[in-house]
Amino acid sequence: MGIDTVRTAGADEAADRRREQRGWYFYDWACSVYSTSVLTVFLGPYLTSVAKSAADADGYVHPLGVPVRAGSFFAYAVSLSVIVAVLVMPLVGAAADRTGRKKPLLAAAAYVGAAATTGMFFLSGDRYLLGGVLLVVANAAQSVGMMLYNSYLPQIAGPEERDAVSSRGWAFGYAAGSLVLIANLVLYSGHDSFGVSQTMAVRICLASAGLWWGAFTLIPLARLRDRRSAQREAALPGMRQLAATVRDMRRHPLTVAFLLAYLVYNDGIQTVISQASVYGSEELGLGQSTLITAVLLVQVLAVAGALAMGRLARTYGAKRTILGSLIAWTFTLGAGYFLPAKAPVFFFVLAAGIGLVLGGSQALSRSLFSHLVPPGKEAEYFSAYELSDRGMSWLGPLLFGVTYQLTGSYRSAIISLVAFFAIGFVLLARVPVRRAIGDAGNPVPERI
Numbered sequence: 001m002g003i004d005t006v007r008t009a010g011a012d013e014a015a016d017r018r019r020e021q022r023g024w025y026f027y028d029w030a031c032s033v034y035s036t037s038v039l040t041v042f043l044g045p046y047l048t049s050v051a052k053s054a055a056d057a058d059g060y061v062h063p064l065g066v067p068v069r070a071g072s073f074f075a076y077a078v079s080l081s082v083i084v085a086v087l088v089m090p091l092v093g094a095a096a097d098r099t100g101r102k103k104p105l106l107a108a109a110a111y112v113g114a115a116a117t118t119g120m121f122f123l124s125g126d127r128y129l130l131g132g133v134l135l136v137v138a139n140a141a142q143s144v145g146m147m148l149y150n151s152y153l154p155q156i157a158g159p160e161e162r163d164a165v166s167s168r169g170w171a172f173g174y175a176a177g178s179l180v181l182i183a184n185l186v187l188y189s190g191h192d193s194f195g196v197s198q199t200m201a202v203r204i205c206l207a208s209a210g211l212w213w214g215a216f217t218l219i220p221l222a223r224l225r226d227r228r229s230a231q232r233e234a235a236l237p238g239m240r241q242l243a244a245t246v247r248d249m250r251r252h253p254l255t256v257a258f259l260l261a262y263l264v265y266n267d268g269i270q271t272v273i274s275q276a277s278v279y280g281s282e283e284l285g286l287g288q289s290t291l292i293t294a295v296l297l298v299q300v301l302a303v304a305g306a307l308a309m310g311r312l313a314r315t316y317g318a319k320r321t322i323l324g325s326l327i328a329w330t331f332t333l334g335a336g337y338f339l340p341a342k343a344p345v346f347f348f349v350l351a352a353g354i355g356l357v358l359g360g361s362q363a364l365s366r367s368l369f370s371h372l373v374p375p376g377k378e379a380e381y382f383s384a385y386e387l388s389d390r391g392m393s394w395l396g397p398l399l400f401g402v403t404y405q406l407t408g409s410y411r412s413a414i415i416s417l418v419a420f421f422a423i424g425f426v427l428l429a430r431v432p433v434r435r436a437i438g439d440a441g442n443p444v445p446e447r448i
Contacts (some may be wrong), residue, residue, distance in 0.1 A: 020156045021165055023223025027149045031110065032173030032218035033118055033143055033180045033209045036299060040273075041181065041292060042188075046202045047074045047123070047131045054126035063129050070128075077132040080282050081139035086387060088140060089147050090245050093383035097376060098146060100228045102107045103221060106148040110217040113141030117210030121203045135139035138210075147386040149220075150314060151379035154370040158304025159445040163318050166367035170359045171303045178299040180212060188253060207255040247381050254436030255372040258274055259384065261431060262365055265424025268417050269361060271396030272333070272354065275414070279336070280347055290344045294351040301355030309360025318368040325361045326425045330355065330418050337415045371437045371448065396420060 022158060051061050051070040060067045092109070096102040110368045116138035157165040184205040187194060191201035209216040249256050280294065282288040313321045332353040339346050366385075373381040396417060404413040 020223050023105035023220045023401050024152055024156055026168045026219040026272050029176040030213050032177045036177030036181050037184050037209045038206055042202050044074050050131055050348045051128035054128045061128055075137045081136040084140040085143035089144055089383040095272045096379035100226050102148055103224055103226050107221055109141045109145035113138045114210045115213035118207045121169050121207035128193050147383050154378055160164055162367040163313040164310045167306045167363040170306040170363035174299050174302040181296055191369045215291035221376055223375045254439055257431045258372055261424050261427035265421055267396040268420025271417055274398050279410050280334040297351045298355040301352050302359035302368050305356040306359030313364055322364050325357045326421045328357045329421045333418050337411050371442055372440050374440050
């Protein structure tokens, strides 16, 4: 009887864990639409056009009296959102760990971001300042929400299943991004047949991402649960909390070594994503419809790539699979260097290559890092991870821009990014992940 009771309790616990994991996947499904439709495709060109309509004769707008070129306003707003996130994430992460009330904080971040994104429907005429404020709020809220979401991973998945769970989460996100982007492109391309202007179509696409984000966040909020925390200290003010987190991480130098490797190769990944459309339009002479189709292709194939690399990790371990993906990134950039101009088919092949390694690289990096986080500090450490992901990816674009300035060639600029994957490969290869996991106080999986 006692054995049956234990078995029943174990089965119930496994069922509860799977239910929580399925709920967790849906936050990626909810918020990834913002990254794809809003940040990657529609908001940049649209907000820039709004800013230009508000500009003076010299092409400047004056937010809070500061002269800013209208064409730079979107980039500055994104940068400001990163600064806000840098200040807020360590504070929220520490509060989540020390109170154990992670779910209310996730709800607050999600609905602040969703509301700001939905509010972009009212971005019209010369309301560039409204657009900038909404972008800063939405982007910072998404960073905070993703930090909290990522920090659930070591709590809802055991060491042996973490790669697969992380990969499914990424796959859910890319699938949602693809689905909504298809609907957005149908509306945008056929706006006349729907009886709306092109501007109104863009505003509907922006707002629909916010409504999607808010609606599907209800699922993880219903299924995820808070864990009682043994730590009850009050969180410190923003920058002091960040400094405290950094001091604590110094006690785990191998975790920091992995984070450094991730910072380097992820900088390369983020730069390829952000600059591929520039390379396609300026160097290869491809049109906007071709570039948007390529973005959609990346989204679709990233689903398959994330799931496939999750399976590879079960056989070869996460570290080896990530190292293999960095080699694949290097070959993809090499192929991109030799792409002929005015050849959309070859660009689609390049996009397919990016998609196949993109999702898996990100998913396995997240799951591997989750093994290196000391128990009870998940959100605090994932705030540092999220800063590496979003707040530190500036060197790649700088190298890309400087290389183009010196050579006048986007081909030289794109191939220069190989350095990030090569250096990241070397840094990651040198990290003894088994010892790092043990030093963090976590059980070491059989395959890692």
